[in-house]
Amino acid sequence: MFKLSPLKREILISKLRKLGFSGPFSATKHQYMKRNAEKIFIPNPHGKDIGLPIIRKILNQIGIDRNKWIKL
Numbered sequence: 001m002f003k004l005s006p007l008k009r010e011i012l013i014s015k016l017r018k019l020g021f022s023g024p025f026s027a028t029k030h031q032y033m034k035r036n037a038e039k040i041f042i043p044n045p046h047g048k049d050i051g052l053p054i055i056r057k058i059l060n061q062i063g064i065d066r067n068k069w070i071k072l
């Protein structure tokens with residue numbers, strides 16, 4: 001079993017694009033990416049890595065297994 005680790009924002013966006021998401025698009029407070037009717041908000045950590053709790057939340061929202069995510 002693979003372990004999740006914090007990611008840079010650019011890597012998060014790249015992996016989401018591989019899953020069919022487009023964007024990021026600007027919103028009021030945060031940017032978001034969308035795939036068909038799904039919309040997920042993308043954090044902007046201002047130069048820091050995106051932490052595990054937020055990555056887990058995104059994976060739950062899009063319904064993807066963490067092993068598949070790590071292999072992307």
